[in-house]
Amino acid sequence: MMESKLSRRGFCAAATAGLAGLVALDPRALLGQAPANRQAATPAQEPLPGAGPAGTLADPGRAGRPLEPVTAKDNDAAIQAVEKRLSCTCGCGLDIYTCRTTDFSCTFSPGYHRQILSLSAAGMTGDEIIAEFVKEHGESILMSPPKRGFALLGYFGPWVGMVAAASGLVLLIRAWGRRVGRVSQESVPVRVDATPAELERLQRELKQFEA
Amino acid sequence: MSLLGDLALWIALLLALWGALTGFTGGATGRTDLQQSSRNAVFALCATLFVAVFALEWLLFAHDFNVEYVAAHISSNLPTFYTWSALYSGQQGSMLFWVTVLSIFGSFAMVTTAPRHRVYLPYVGAVVCVVAVFFLGTMLLAPHVDGIGGGNPFDRLPYTPADGRGMNPQLQNPGMVFHPPMLYLGYISITIPFAFAVAALLSKQLDVDWLVAIRKWTILSWLFLSIGICLGMWWAYVELGWGGYWAWDPVENASFLPWLMMSAFLHSVMIQEKRGMLKRWNLGLILAAWILSIFGTFLTRSGVIQSVHSFTESPVGGFFLGFLLIAAALLIFLYVTRLPLLRAESTLESLVSRESTFLFNNLMLVGIAVTVLFLTMLPILSELFTGNKITPKAPTFDFVNVPLGVALLALMGIGPLIAWRKASIPNLRRQFVAPGIAGVLAVLIILLLGMRQVWPIITISLATFVMGTVVQEFARGMRARHRQYGEIYPLAFFHLIARNRRRYGGYIVHTGIVMLFVAFSGMAFKTETEASLKPGQSATLASPYGWTYTFKHLGVSQYDALNRRVTAGTLVVSRNGRTIGTMVPEKRQHVDGLGNPTFEPSTAVAIKSDLREDVYVVLGGVVNGTETAVYRFTINPLVWWVWYGGMIVALGGVIVMWPGGTVGSNRVAAGYAAKIGATE
Numbered sequence: 001m002m003e004s005k006l007s008r009r010g011f012c013a014a015a016t017a018g019l020a021g022l023v024a025l026d027p028r029a030l031l032g033q034a035p036a037n038r039q040a041a042t043p044a045q046e047p048l049p050g051a052g053p054a055g056t057l058a059d060p061g062r063a064g065r066p067l068e069p070v071t072a073k074d075n076d077a078a079i080q081a082v083e084k085r086l087s088c089t090c091g092c093g094l095d096i097y098t099c100r101t102t103d104f105s106c107t108f109s110p111g112y113h114r115q116i117l118s119l120s121a122a123g124m125t126g127d128e129i130i131a132e133f134v135k136e137h138g139e140s141i142l143m144s145p146p147k148r149g150f151a152l153l154g155y156f157g158p159w160v161g162m163v164a165a166a167s168g169l170v171l172l173i174r175a176w177g178r179r180v181g182r183v184s185q186e187s188v189p190v191r192v193d194a195t196p197a198e199l200e201r202l203q204r205e206l207k208q209f210e211a
Numbered sequence: 212m213s214l215l216g217d218l219a220l221w222i223a224l225l226l227a228l229w230g231a232l233t234g235f236t237g238g239a240t241g242r243t244d245l246q247q248s249s250r251n252a253v254f255a256l257c258a259t260l261f262v263a264v265f266a267l268e269w270l271l272f273a274h275d276f277n278v279e280y281v282a283a284h285i286s287s288n289l290p291t292f293y294t295w296s297a298l299y300s301g302q303q304g305s306m307l308f309w310v311t312v313l314s315i316f317g318s319f320a321m322v323t324t325a326p327r328h329r330v331y332l333p334y335v336g337a338v339v340c341v342v343a344v345f346f347l348g349t350m351l352l353a354p355h356v357d358g359i360g361g362g363n364p365f366d367r368l369p370y371t372p373a374d375g376r377g378m379n380p381q382l383q384n385p386g387m388v389f390h391p392p393m394l395y396l397g398y399i400s401i402t403i404p405f406a407f408a409v410a411a412l413l414s415k416q417l418d419v420d421w422l423v424a425i426r427k428w429t430i431l432s433w434l435f436l437s438i439g440i441c442l443g444m445w446w447a448y449v450e451l452g453w454g455g456y457w458a459w460d461p462v463e464n465a466s467f468l469p470w471l472m473m474s475a476f477l478h479s480v481m482i483q484e485k486r487g488m489l490k491r492w493n494l495g496l497i498l499a500a501w502i503l504s505i506f507g508t509f510l511t512r513s514g515v516i517q518s519v520h521s522f523t524e525s526p527v528g529g530f531f532l533g534f535l536l537i538a539a540a541l542l543i544f545l546y547v548t549r550l551p552l553l554r555a556e557s558t559l560e561s562l563v564s565r566e567s568t569f570l571f572n573n574l575m576l577v578g579i580a581v582t583v584l585f586l587t588m589l590p591i592l593s594e595l596f597t598g599n600k601i602t603p604k605a606p607t608f609d610f611v612n613v614p615l616g617v618a619l620l621a622l623m624g625i626g627p628l629i630a631w632r633k634a635s636i637p638n639l640r641r642q643f644v645a646p647g648i649a650g651v652l653a654v655l656i657i658l659l660l661g662m663r664q665v666w667p668i669i670t671i672s673l674a675t676f677v678m679g680t681v682v683q684e685f686a687r688g689m690r691a692r693h694r695q696y697g698e699i700y701p702l703a704f705f706h707l708i709a710r711n712r713r714r715y716g717g718y719i720v721h722t723g724i725v726m727l728f729v730a731f732s733g734m735a736f737k738t739e740t741e742a743s744l745k746p747g748q749s750a751t752l753a754s755p756y757g758w759t760y761t762f763k764h765l766g767v768s769q770y771d772a773l774n775r776r777v778t779a780g781t782l783v784v785s786r787n788g789r790t791i792g793t794m795v796p797e798k799r800q801h802v803d804g805l806g807n808p809t810f811e812p813s814t815a816v817a818i819k820s821d822l823r824e825d826v827y828v829v830l831g832g833v834v835n836g837t838e839t840a841v842y843r844f845t846i847n848p849l850v851w852w853v854w855y856g857g858m859i860v861a862l863g864g865v866i867v868m869w870p871g872g873t874v875g876s877n878r879v880a881a882g883y884a885a886k887i888g889a890t891e
Contacts, residue, residue, distance in 0.1 A: 058769055060836030062800035063778035064812040067832045067841045069743040093460060093604055094453055101741050101831065101843040102453040105811045139599075144606040150593045151601050158582035158611050165574055173567055176558035 064105055073117055082116055082126045086133055087143050095143050213278050216266030216365040220351055223259040223310075226252050227343040234337025238413065246333040250321050253336045256343060257314035264311050267304060267364050271297050277371040280304060280364040286377035287804030288774040293378050296388040300378055302512055302527065303350065303364035305391065309508075310346040312399045313339060320403050320428070328424035334410030335403070342402055349530040362527050377774065377809040380801050386446030390439055394466055397436030398504040401469060403428045405501035408494055412545045417490065417552050422480055425497075427868050429480070433473040434864035440466050441857030452814040452829045454739065454845045456853060459608035464587045465507030468580050472500035475576035478569050478626075485631065486566065487556030492573070494553065498542050503580070505535050510587075561633035568626040575619040582611055613666055617673060620728055623721055624677035627684060646679030667732040674725045681718045681725075688715070712866050719863030726856030733824075733849030741843045743834055754786075754824055754846040761785045762794075762828070767838040775799045780830045780840040784819065794819055796830035796842070825850040 057063060073079060083097035090108045092099050096116070100109035112133075119129045133141050145151040194202070230252030237245030267280070271294050276282040284301045285294055299305040317339035324332060353362035381387070404425035411421035443466065444456035457463060476496040482489050509531035559566050585592075586603045593601035628642035653675035657668055685704065692703035708715040736755035744750060744764035752760045765781040778798040784791055794817035801809050812832075819826040824846055831841035 055838055056836050057767060057778070057833060057838065059776070060833060062769065062776040062808075062812060063767075063798050063836075064832040066835050067743070069834050069839065070741050070841060075740055075742075087602075087604060092453075093458060095604075098453050101739075102451070102814070102829065105813075140602055143604050144610070145601045145603060150597050150599070151603075154586055154589050154601065154603055154607060155611060158578065158585065158615070161581070162574070162578045162615065165578065166571065169570060169574060170562060173559045173562050173570070177561050180558055180560045 073120075074113070076120075078126060079116060079120060082120075082129050083113065085126075085130055085143055086112065086116075086141055088112065089137065089141070212266045212269045212273070212275070213365040213367060216263045216270070217363070219259050219263035219266060220307075220347060220363070220365070223256055223263065223314075224344065224347040224351060226256045226259060227340040227347060230256060230340035231337045231344060234333045234335075234340060235413075238333035238337065238410070249333050249336040249340070253314065253317045253321055253339060256340065257311075257318045260307070260311040260314050263307055264298065267298060267307060268295070270365075271295075274375070276373075276375050277367050278364075279366045279368050282368060282372050282375045284375065284378055286375040286774065286809065288802070289375075289378055290383075290773055292385075292388065293383050296382075296391075297378060299391050299395065300382050300387075301364070303362055305395070306346055306350050306362060306527075307364055308392070309395055309399055310343050310350075312395060313343055313346070313402055316400055316403050317343075317406075320406070324424060328420060330414060330416060331407055331410035331421060331424060334413050335406040338406035338409050339402060345530075345534050349527050353527045353530060355526075362530075374803040374805050374807075377801055377803050380775075380799060380810050380813040381450055383801075384446055384450045386442055386449060390442035390446050392439075393435055393442055394439030397432050397434075397439050397466075398469065398507065400428060400432035400435055401473070401497075401501050401504045404432070404497050408497040409542075409545070412494070412549050415549065415552055417494075417549065419484060419487070422483060422493070426480075427870075429473060429476060429497075430864060430868040433470065433477060434861060434868065436466065436470045436473065437857070437864060438861050440470060441854070441860070444853060444857075448850070449816060449818065452816050454737070454827055454829075454843075454847060455734065456850070459583075459586075459605050461587050462507070462511050464583050465503075465510045468503040468507060468584055469500045471576050471580035471583075472496050472503060475573045475580075476500065478576075479573050482566050482569055488558065488566070489570075490553040490555060491550065494546065496577075498546065502535065502539055502542070503584075505531065505538070509535055563629060563634045563639070565626065565629050565631045565634075568622060568629050572619070572622045572626055575615060575622060579612060579615050579619065582615065583608070586611065616728070617666070617669055620670065620673045620677060620725070623724065624673065624680045627718070627721075628680055642680075642683075645683055646676045649679035650676030664735050667735050670728055670732040674729050677721060677725050681722055684718055685715070708866060712869055716863045716866030716869075719866060720860050721863075723856045723859030723861075723863055726852050726859060730849045730852035730856055733852065734847065736848045737845065739843060739845040741831070741841065743839055743841045745837075745839045750842070750844060752844045752846060755848050756823060758786050760826060760844070760846065761788070762842070762844055764840055764842075767833055767840050774803075775801045778830070778833070780842065782817075782828065782842070784826060792819060794826070794828050796828045798830050798832060820851055822849075822851050824848045 060066065080097050083100075084095045086096045088094055088096050088099035088106060088109045090099065090106045092102075092106065094102065096109045096112045099106050100113050116129055119132060124132065130142070139145060145154070147155050230249050233245040233252065234249035236242070237247075237249055270278050270281050271285055272291075274281065274285070274287050280301055280303050281297075284297045284304070289297070293300075297304065299308040317336065320335055320339070321332060324335075350362035350364070355361045355366075407421050407425045407428075411417050440463075443463065447453075447458070447463075448456040473496075476493060479489050479496065480493055483493050509528060512528050512531060559570075561567065586608055590600050590602045593599060624646060628639075628646070630638050650672045654668060654672045657671055662668055685707065688707040689700050689703040692698050692706055693700060696703075696706075698706060708719075738752060738755060740750065740752050742750035742762075744762075746764055746766040749761050749763040752762070754760060761784070763783045763785075765783060767778060767780050769776070769778050771777070776799070778800075779795050780797075782794045782796075784794050796817040797815040798812050799815055800812045803809050814829050814831075817828045817830075825848075827845040827847055829843040829845075831843060833840050
């Protein structure tokens with residue numbers, strides 16, 4: 001009976017080859033890690049994205065909240081214009097349109113969007129929709145507070161202040177200028193300790209410098 | 212290690228108290244032993260705080276989740292890059308970072324201040340130590356309120372969680388690694404010129420000397436603030452996904468306020484240096500810049516006004532408010548009592564002079580700062596006075612600030628063209644003709660090209676005018692050097708900058724600011740649309756340049772990467788039918804080391820840029836778990852001009868503060884004198 005003997009060298013070579021093959025297939029197998037950068041495949045999903053009918057994702061939850069398909073009305077310029085005049089109340093400081101199309105995790109702006117669509121479908125104009133929102137949420141819903149009352153101070157106060165400050169500055173500089181003029185008229189001509197040749201050279205240097 | 216950190220904080224507090232005490236006493240009595248002790252206290256403070264920073268980084272990298280700060284800001288699978296930046300991603304760590312950098316700057320001031328300015332140093336050390344006492348006191352004494360951590364980053368939990376909460380996904384961005392430190396460096400470095408200003412007030416040595424001592428420091432803090440603000444804009448643009456870079460958020464405004472004050476100071480200080488005027492004004496600007504920097508920190512941390520930066524909110528806001536009020540009261544008292552010592556040595560002679568335009572420039576910069584501050588505080592003020600909260604948002608800020616900004620742009624061009632003291636009519640004619648014609652031609656060209664929006668037209672026209680002034684100044688300087696020294700023009704260009712870094716570095720800064728203004732006007736032409744696309748379907752969007760972009764959706768893939776689970780949409784993008792590349796916007800669900808989701812899924816935008824416009828795509832999500840993806844497509848014109856403009860501003864700032872300019876000027880002057888001597 002022939003006895004099959006595997007030498008130590010042979011065993012090591014076979015083991016190395018096996019390990020190398022495993023690592024070549026997926027290096028993370030060696031480290032016991034989950035495979036990365038691989039598309040999560042499920043029986044329901046096409047092997048190549050876009051190759052067949054739209055498949056389903058292995059884990060839709062990681063893609064955020066499920067969304068509705070975008071309709072032509074969602075992209076309506078008039079609807080967007082209304083949404084850009086209204087502020088989202090989630091605390092982002094953005095308008096409703098920008099908020100609902102930014103991180104898509106806001107729970108307020110999609111609802112406001114649907115409300116605007118329904119008010120528009122009911123025949124309301126942009127201004128009427130805005131008025132409806134103000135009635136419901138107060139003026140804080142507006143991206144631009146109305147130009148009245150205390151808000152006027154915010155809109156025009158800085159300009160009024162700047163014009164007043166600039167006018168004051170003009171008057172001040174003119175007053176200083178007049179004072180300097182008076183002082184220079186009253187002052188005695190300064191005696192210069194320089195020869196005419198030195199003065200001429202100074203003039204020449206100054207002209208050259210200015211040029 | 213947390214014990215070591217805790218101990219280091221307490222020792223640092225004692226050192227800061229000692230440094231403040233000996234500094235003020237040594238300065239007032241002239242006792243050199245106390246002055247030396249205060250100086251040593253600043254160095255010791257710095258060394259001790261380094262130990263605290265080392266301890267916190269050790270705990271972060273060791274994943275010691277029993278430490279509250281570590282558990283709240285990292286997870287075991289957070290990439291190393293962000294584990295490092297967790298030092299300042301939370302409120303407690305950022306305060307440690309702040310006070311450590313302050314002690315480094317304080318030590319530098321002690322070492323690098325010229326011997327003739329050493330008279331201020333005891334007070335400078337004392338002021339640095341007082342600010343450090345406030346920060347360290349807040350860290351060690353701020354209580355936990357409603358489960359929100361106090362100020363100490365070394366506090367331990369009564370239990371050890373299996374893994375940390377992880378870092379806010381919005382902070383896991385390279386921009387966020389560099390943007391906060393840069394802003395902090397800007398805020399913190401203002402403390403040094405502020406400390407010199409207080410030293411000048413206390414020592415009653417209010418001549419031009421203290422201004423010379425702080426020259427480099429003011430430019431340094433302005434430079435850090437500029438870079439920090441630009442990096443913040445970049446982070447907001449690439450990370451937040453709303454398609455813009457500036458939203459007038461209260462915390463953005465808080466960083467803008469000291470920048471405006473420092474910009475005003477950098478201009479008006481020239482008048483004090485040249486004419487001995489505006490002493491009160493300049494001192495006031497430095498004090499105001501520092502108060503605003505602390506105010507900015509208060510806004511970031513208090514949550515008093517709603518902001519996207521709410522991740523740093525905590526109960527320490529009250530401490531900041533108290534410090535702010537006490538500091539402001541003391542500073543106003545000190546300032547008012549020293550007013551008689553701050554009389555101007557001369558006055559303005561003419562409305563048409565460089566000094567006047569600098570004054571108007573200051574008026575605009577400070578006016579914009581006051582406006583931004585007022586609008587930021589309007590919700591509180593309106594509620595206080597009327598009971599009704601009025602919250603101005605971006606459109607209101609734009610409405611008020613755009614005209615002011617445009618006026619500032621005009622002054623930026625006019626100022627350098629007008630002579631010092633008094634400008635003559637021939638001088639004005641000679642200076643204004645070429646840039647004026649350039650501005651008018653720009654209007655005609657853009658009108659012919661079909662642009663009709665008023666503010667962009669005015670902005671581009673004024674930007675051309677300002678660039679005309681810059682080019683004219685460089686051309687004249689180069690021509691003069693070419694005539695006088697026979698230098699070739701490229702060499703003359705470099706020598707011109709090297710010989711007068713402050714002036715020509717300033718012009719380079721102006722060039723960067725002009726680019727920023729042009730970029731801002733570009734956003735008026737932004738276009739956007741949203742679409743849900745099945746694999747193989749396309750959406751189109753017209754750009755302001757008249758091109759049509761087509762986005763073909765290939766499909767949605769999902770995979771794991773580092774500490775997140777990614778859902779990615781793949782789009783092939785073409786412009787006017789020609790493929791320009793692939794874009795892969797993502798939706799990311801971050802997870803901790805155990806695979807548990809942390810935070811809400813976030814977006815990672817895909818951006819394709821060139822000098823003309825950015826294609827900006829956000830993946831909103833998918834329709835009912837299918838590969839039908841919802842996208843928002845945006846075309847943002849001239850965004851790269853913001854980043855390049857920011858880089859040029861930074862370059863100009865570096866040139867202005869580069870050491871050795873004075874020596875070079877002296878050498879040139881000496882050579883010139885020798886030349887005149889030889890010809891005699």
